[in-house]
Amino acid sequence: MIPFDLHTHCTLSFDGKSSAEDMVKRAVELGIKHYALTDHIDLGEFPDKDFDLEATVAGAKEQIPALQKKYAESTELLYGVELGQAVHDRELTEKLLAENDYDFVIGSTHFIRGHEDFYFLNYTDTDVPELMRLYFEELLETAEWGGFDVMGHITYPLRYITGDHGIDVDLSRYRAVIDEILKTLIKNGKGIEINTSGLRQKYGRMFPDEDILRRYRELGGEILTIGSDAHCTDDLGKGIEEGIAAAKRAGFDRIAVFIGRVPTFVEI
Numbered sequence: 714m715i716p717f718d719l720h721t722h723c724t725l726s727f728d729g730k731s732s733a734e735d736m737v738k739r740a741v742e743l744g745i746k747h748y749a750l751t752d753h754i755d756l757g758e759f760p761d762k763d764f765d766l767e768a769t770v771a772g773a774k775e776q777i778p779a780l781q782k783k784y785a786e787s788t789e790l791l792y793g794v795e796l797g798q799a800v801h802d803r804e805l806t807e808k809l810l811a812e813n814d815y816d817f818v819i820g821s822t823h824f825i826r827g828h829e830d831f832y833f834l835n836y837t838d839t840d841v842p843e844l845m846r847l848y849f850e851e852l853l854e855t856a857e858w859g860g861f862d863v864m865g866h867i868t869y870p871l872r873y874i875t876g877d878h879g880i881d882v883d884l885s886r887y888r889a890v891i892d893e894i895l896k897t898l899i900k901n902g903k904g905i906e907i908n909t910s911g912l913r914q915k916y917g918r919m920f921p922d923e924d925i926l927r928r929y930r931e932l933g934g935e936i937l938t939i940g941s942d943a944h945c946t947d948d949l950g951k952g953i954e955e956g957i958a959a960a961k962r963a964g965f966d967r968i969a970v971f972i973g974r975v976p977t978f979v980e981i
């Protein structure tokens with residue numbers, strides 16, 4: 714049985730493949746007790762061309778509470794959101810957060826100012842160390858803002874840089890800024906997630922890796938969620954067991970789930 718999956722997408726996301734109800738039905742089949750739909754809201758300069766902010770917000774507002782009621786006996790469906798680049802448009806972000814009763818907010822960074830999504834970048838004539846430096850700087854800015862519950866998939870660019878383009882990145886050169894990000898998250902009462910999607914991709918690892926998990930724990934971090942980042946029913950719950958094992962190795966004995974933006978904890 715899979716206890717939770719706190720990061721998933723349905724067709725409310727521009728890149729989702731299965732309907733919200735099909736995702737919930739699959740979560741019920743898998744016996745997932747705490748299940749979050751966290752569809753994309755991407756702020757900033759370069760959202761996907763298929764992304765429609767109003768339709769996403771309105772669709773979730775209409776569908777998710779109805780599904781919560783319909784499946785109340787079978788799973789605890791959490792009304793989540795994956796907010797991308799929140800600090801690129803703080804005003805709109807604050808408005809969205811005020812107007813929607815989210816249970817759970819993931820703060821993610823899919824692109825940095827002046828650059829498209831890491832998926833689209835051409836890494837042959839890019840200064841990769843500089844790009845990673847800018848990425849971590851934006852994570853620090855996001856941590857300082859702190860209007861989310863957990864920071865999403867830390868080290869996401871490695872999915873493309875290392876996974877797809879075979880370029881190794883030495884994370885030890887960013888140790889100081891990573892420490893700063895983790896300390897800021899802890900000070901602000903914010904968590905991180907284990908995102909298991911990398912296990913299904915060429916990258917073959919989780920976001921973030923165990924060094925960062927362990928460091929967050931060592932510095933006093935307690936709020937850790939785990940999510941598959943599934944975009945279709947087939948991927949739901951994938952890697953959660955591996956995520957739990959990694960969390961244990963990093964020194965965690967409980968995993969957070971969020972209801973009404975408040976963490977409660979499940980023993981592992």
Ligand SMILES: [Zn+2]
Nearest residue numbers: 795821865866
């Ligand atoms: Zn994401």
Ligand SMILES: [Zn+2]
Nearest residue numbers: 720722795942
């Ligand atoms: Zn996602």
